[in-house]
Amino acid sequence: MIKSIIKVIPALAIFLAIVSIPFWMNLGAEEMEKPELPSGMSECIESREYMRINHMKMLDEWRDESVRKSEHFYTNSKGQKFEKSLVKTCMNCHSSQEKFCERCHSSVGVKNYCWDCHFTPEQMEAK
């Protein structure tokens, strides 16, 4: 009985080592660079917490509502009006795609295909 348990140990060790690769590969890796927020602003169009959790849902709803229902304006919880536009509204303050969107998304391995078609502020400036 004990003999057979001992036999399993090396295989078990190899298995655990492989499974935990993501953890020890990242040991000592540099900490993720924090996204650069626009200076001199305290809040996005909704509260910071709300935007952190919901920005992707908001963008998804915005694109559906503006393209499919021709509803082009968003009224936030304070009653302020904003055009439902990634390029014209969001990127107007968050003026860098590389320093804002990309920093989080690339570190969590999410590819934003927004920029396959829409122009980033960097590209617009280069024009």
Add this chain to the structure above:
Amino acid sequence: MKFNRGQFLKLTALSAAFGLGGKKAISLIAGNELRAAPGTSSAPAADPKKRWGMTIEMGKCKEGCNECITACHTTHNVPDHGNPKDEVKWIWKEKKSKIFGEQVHPYAEKNGDKPFLYMCLQCDEPPCTRVCPVNATFPREDGIVMMDFHRCIGCRFCMAACPYGCRSFNFRDPRPAIKELDTSYPTRSMGVVEKCNFCNERVDKGNLPACVETCPEKVLTFGDLNDENSEIREILRTRETIQPKTELGTKPSVFYIV
């Protein structure tokens, strides 16, 4: 660890009860609602009372003038791959025989197969929107046959369904093939169908489509077909107009004055 049959059954029953709680049980853990946007919605710009249409008076169109085409293709970042196989076009000149088929006869000689301006005819009964499996193309309330480029999966059913051949497919990445990028309008990506959308982005803001605005000869007239007092209705009342393939029941919103 001891885990007997009794405990197992209790745990199973408990999780089953939790599962039956449905969304309420989930929100007990997950907390906040999965819907964004607390207060949204404004009056939609696509007015169901309107029906946008266009007349094209080919007699006024000057040979060799391509200003409307250039204006459209530059404002919408339409790529030019330089070969007919990969061609993408929103508005272009097409031989009359290709549009009106049997109505072209040899006795008209030079005039018989004159190139006509051609674009998506914005049908009232569009076959393309009926076959789209993902609703990426759909009829707007104001008659514009719209493309939601975000949603297109590139199956090209719409291209097969369109009897007018007014849709193009991006076989290649369009960005490198655009001579002059207009960053105020997005490009498309590879594997997406595109066509003329009657300049929905301009019409929503109360402007005329780019081609209509640019034409120096006033060949194109754009307006509301439901408004009896509109310029376009006056033209349709007084002039003789024809439309291609009306026998199909597609009811195009573009009319030709020949």
